[in-house]
Amino acid sequence: MTSTISPPLGGTRAMLQSLVPSLVPSERRVAQACIDDPRFVAAASVAELAARAGVSPATVVRACQRMGFGGFQRLRELLIRDQAMPQDGPVPAAFEHPLEGVFSRAIEGIRGALGALDLAAFDAAAGRIRECGRLLVVGNGASLAAAQSVGLHFLTSGKVCESPVDIISQHISAKLLKPGDVCLAVSDSGMNNFTLRSAVLAKEAGAVVVAITSYGKSELAELSDYPLVAGADFHRWNDSTVTGNIVQMLLLSALHAAALGTLPTAIAARAEVYDEVRMMVAQPDRA
Structure with missing residues (x-):
């Protein structure tokens, strides 16, 4: 692959979500692990991500290439970069009214929607x-x-x-x-x-x-x-x-x-x- 994708700050997770359906099941597990726990992946090695996703290290590298990141290191750099983006915490469940819950989750979803x-x-x-x-x-x-x-x-x-x-x-x-x-x-x-x-x-x-x-x-x-x-x-x-x-x-x-x-x-x-x-x-x- 001659070029790699570069989502905006905070947009890597949304980019991954947009690509999941195009992957084969083993590669999809890699992408899903990144979506579910980007902080873990940002600090992980190829072997650690492979173990988390239940695949081989070669599958991790192949999945990153298929998604357009060039390799695991590039994906990891983007996830590390995104950690610098301020994150608003969710409304505490004990105090959350259903109306507040819908709006707070919508705001969170909209914030990262342009990543792809x-x-x-x-x-x-x-x-x-x-x-x-x-x-x-x-x-x-x-x-x-x-x-x-x-x-x-x-x-x-x-x-x-x-x-x-x-x-x-x-x-x-x-x-x-x-x-x-x-x-x-x-x-x-x-x-x-x-x-x-x-x-x-x-x-x-x-x-x-x-x-x-x-x-x-x-x-x-x-x-x-x-x-x-x-x-x-x-x-x-x-x-x-x-x-x-x-x-x-x-x-x-x-x-x-x-x-x-x-x-x-x-x-x-x-x-x-x-x-x-x-x-x-x-x-x-x-x-």
């Missing part, structure tokens, strides 16, 4: 969306609400944007895209077959595919031109909590802001929409 995100890819994707003639936003299952929300925001900012709800319309719209258009595909797992099909059709049509997903080696991330990966670490507590993917929504909001937030035409379009909504609300009830 390529900021250069984010900037490039925002630029392609800004310049495209037509934007298609697709999402299904648990990602449908986020896709619909950001689609509405692009539309109210004056961008020619479609965000069909039904699968057939998504596929037809993707197939009719042209070179220079953009398909923004939202799938937390990166494995939703309906969303993947739209992305494939958009790619075949010559459009640019921007992926919003939590896993860097997912099928959607692999086929996209700009994979924007964030939020895998969020799932370690969020799977049993009815909150939706907050990280996904924040990333989409940031993408919308980066693409159109300060454009004069977008600002004017949002002002017109606001005036229209205000007029509708001000209308007397004629029922």
